[in-house]
Amino acid sequence: MIENLINFGEDPDSIPIILQYNKRDLYEILTFYEMQQILNRDNKYEYYESIAENGINVVESLKAITKLVVSKV
Numbered sequence: 123m124i125e126n127l128i129n130f131g132e133d134p135d136s137i138p139i140i141l142q143y144n145k146r147d148l149y150e151i152l153t154f155y156e157m158q159q160i161l162n163r164d165n166k167y168e169y170y171e172s173i174a175e176n177g178i179n180v181v182e183s184l185k186a187i188t189k190l191v192v193s194k195v
Contacts, residue, residue, distance in 0.1 A: 138190035139167050139190075140167065141161055142179070143169060147173045
């Protein structure tokens, strides 16, 4: 994603980003730690572990990204 933004001439730091680690109820998935190491090593982005099917942290993720977007306006 970051590479694509740069290729399109966008500064990734100027775009609101929230990470939502979904499907956390499934087996044989990357652990939270592995996800953080791959996607958010420096804890630069706010993140939520979610289970969308049950609505766990879905609204919280939406509120967080909405807040970031509005703050950029």
